[in-house]
Amino acid sequence: MKRWAVGTIFSFIMILVSLASMIQFSNGWTIGDYIFKFLNQPPWSNGLSGTHYSVIAFLLLLLGGAICLKFSLESASAKLANRLNIITLILVLCWLPITYAGKQLVMRFSTGINSIEYDKGISSCNFKGGDDGRIIISAEINLTNHGKRPVTFHMEIKSPSTNDDLKRFFGNGLVLKDKDNTMETFELNPGEARTFEIEAYADNSSDLHMSGSMSTPTLVLFNEQDEKTFAR
Structure with missing residues (x-):
């Protein structure tokens, strides 16, 4: 085989690997993120926020493949x-349009919580310690049910930051509850896209009294059948 043909094949492999790494799953992780985690490297500079190392690395691989092809x-x-x-x-x-359409098609044929998509770009969460020792949460969470059946679920919010105090304050996650300490229940109808405007409470398992906001909270949806974590 001629040298230029070998170089061309190698270049196409680099390009395809870089493109495949950008495929995003419904939980917010990309294939590139999973590759970084497998190599024991952080995909992001600050837990689940900041500089997206895996995207930068595979964009450089895409550029390298294009140069080699030339x-x-x-x-x-x-x-x-x-x-x-x-x-x-x-x-x-x-x-990217083809892979996005493929993801939407897969979610349309999914059931339960797996059919729900979380739009972190227009979601936010404010939190503060209450006088009664509980945590008061005000959040706007945008969700879409791509499935063909209604889905009922509960919500849990986690901090995407690696800040030690925030990790202690949020613990393993804050399950949203009402004033009577009963888990809040949410529902999405088939094809419904909705921004939930939430006023809820959560138990404070730490000795910290903090307040703040998050523009991209890590979200966990769960019910008796399943659980789904949206890392991003």
């Missing part, structure tokens, strides 16, 4: 080089 095709015929360049451009431009 040099490899210099030895190929002009007609073949043009065709491969066009194919590569179409692949890069269409990859």
